[in-house]
Amino acid sequence: MSLKLLVLGLLMEGEKHPYEVQQQVKARGMDCYMKYAKGSLYYAFDQLEKSGMIEVKEVIRETNRPDKTLYGITEKGEEQFQQLLLEELQKPMQLTHPIYAALTFASYGDPQKMDEALEVNIQEVRRLAGLLESIQEEKRERLSWGARTILIGAIEHLHAEMRWMERIREEAWGR
Amino acid sequence: MSLKLLVLGLLMEGEKHPYEVQQQVKARGMDCYMKYAKGSLYYAFDQLEKSGMIEVKEVIRETNRPDKTLYGITEKGEEQFQQLLLEELQKPMQLTHPIYAALTFASYGDPQKMDEALEVNIQEVRRLAGLLESIQEEKRERLSWGARTILIGAIEHLHAEMRWMERIREEAWGR
DNA sequence: CGATAAGTAGTCAAATTTGAATATAATAAT
DNA sequence: ATTATTATATTCAAATTTGACTACTTATCG
Numbered sequence: 403m404s405l406k407l408l409v410l411g412l413l414m415e416g417e418k419h420p421y422e423v424q425q426q427v428k429a430r431g432m433d434c435y436m437k438y439a440k441g442s443l444y445y446a447f448d449q450l451e452k453s454g455m456i457e458v459k460e461v462i463r464e465t466n467r468p469d470k471t472l473y474g475i476t477e478k479g480e481e482q483f484q485q486l487l488l489e490e491l492q493k494p495m496q497l498t499h500p501i502y503a504a505l506t507f508a509s510y511g512d513p514q515k516m517d518e519a520l521e522v523n524i525q526e527v528r529r530l531a532g533l534l535e536s537i538q539e540e541k542r543e544r545l546s547w548g549a550r551t552i553l554i555g556a557i558e559h560l561h562a563e564m565r566w567m568e569r570i571r572e573e574a575w576g577r
Numbered sequence: 578m579s580l581k582l583l584v585l586g587l588l589m590e591g592e593k594h595p596y597e598v599q600q601q602v603k604a605r606g607m608d609c610y611m612k613y614a615k616g617s618l619y620y621a622f623d624q625l626e627k628s629g630m631i632e633v634k635e636v637i638r639e640t641n642r643p644d645k646t647l648y649g650i651t652e653k654g655e656e657q658f659q660q661l662l663l664e665e666l667q668k669p670m671q672l673t674h675p676i677y678a679a680l681t682f683a684s685y686g687d688p689q690k691m692d693e694a695l696e697v698n699i700q701e702v703r704r705l706a707g708l709l710e711s712i713q714e715e716k717r718e719r720l721s722w723g724a725r726t727i728l729i730g731a732i733e734h735l736h737a738e739m740r741w742m743e744r745i746r747e748e749a750w751g752r
Numbered sequence: 753c754g755a756t757a758a759g760t761a762g763t764c765a766a767a768t769t770t771g772a773a774t775a776t777a778a779t780a781a782t
Numbered sequence: 783a784t785t786a787t788t789a790t791a792t793t794c795a796a797a798t799t800t801g802a803c804t805a806c807t808t809a810t811c812g
Contacts, residue, residue, distance in 0.1 A: 498671070
């Protein structure tokens, strides 16, 4: 998953250190749809630097704190950004849904327990959908077009998901 | 992603060697929603064996061909299968859609090119949806409940996706 | 006031995933 | 008839991801 696009995209806005990127991801709610361990972010920075897409601008030493390494995007990096942007737009949504694998083997499972597990899932999807909808309402006009569009898409996907999961429960696991 | 559930699930049906699992995944069309490199499958078998979930039943030597290693599921493995089944049912769908990252930075991109890229994506989604729909019609009653249910879910997700992407194009990238 | 949590900034070994390489046989195409 | 492709069956080095750990600072809470 393209951490590289994330890093390049955020560096398009100005110089940043890895931890700052972390913060931005949280602050903008991107953590809903960009899941990764922190380590991967530092790795992405390293790789991008090695290939000349970004470069160190400054190392800030505040007493008794780990150093912050400020990175900026290079010209080559901006080109790479444009290309990655188009590549990601072409990538189809991943149909690799965990439930699909489970459904494949549902006939070997205990319907009662599977029902309980799916209920947990539905609750969680409902919660997330509610959360996103409240963000949509609260922030109304204060969101960028991109952020609004992502919200719309995510909410639609979550609703499709709920309808489908409820149908599975109604059909009582094929029994 | 749970290759382990895949392996255990298929071994529930009887002893198999890794390559046979590969074939089954293709034959049943699971390759639409289980994406992995071949190597990962052998790794999954190794890990499952080390932890006693499966065991070697036989090594078949056909002249001038690589050996096939037949694996069977153990009692411990069957318990693990039941647990994994429930775990996977609880995992929420991944909202980590490649387009989300791209949309976040759409304002730095060329609308014309982005439009072309998205068009490619829409075509591909349309093609896949058509493919799945034709499978749904052709095989009608010959599909298991699980397989039918997966098809229904996948098709619904793809349609939600198309509606959303078309809306993005109509809105002309926020301009 | 002292303990405890939460924030700052990053490193690193271990687990996992990828993708190319190997080596042979059978089938299809020109 | 010979070249090319597909199928069989697996291995392994390299790329990537994870998650635990370090080490210090600033709030928080009874």
